[in-house]
Amino acid sequence: MSRRCELTGKAVQTGNLVSHSNRKTRTRFLPNLCNVTLISDTLQRGIRFRVAAATLRSVEHRGGLDAFLLKAGDAQLSTNALSIKREIVKKQATAAVAG
DSSP states (O other), rough: OOOOOTOOOOOOOOEEEEEEEEOOEEEEEEOOEEEEEEEETTEEEEEEEEEHHHHHHHHHHHTSSSHHHHHTTTTTTOOOOOOHHHHHHHHHHHHHHHH
């Protein structure tokens, strides 16, 4: 399992730890990933994702999982999130035709 947020694409970054004597040591900065279940209003079910803690705030700010996925670009989403986005679009299209 890669260390990458499924919704925003935030991944591991590399850099240097710099000491007081200016000695550089290579290090990896890992994203704060959490296993969460987000509720989709359109699909009326919960979906498990592995997302960064900062992404949870972004999802709430945009108005929930459905709004976040519809506004997000396809390139940054994982294959799981992309399939959920397609399900949401399909369900909303059928609801618009029926209603």
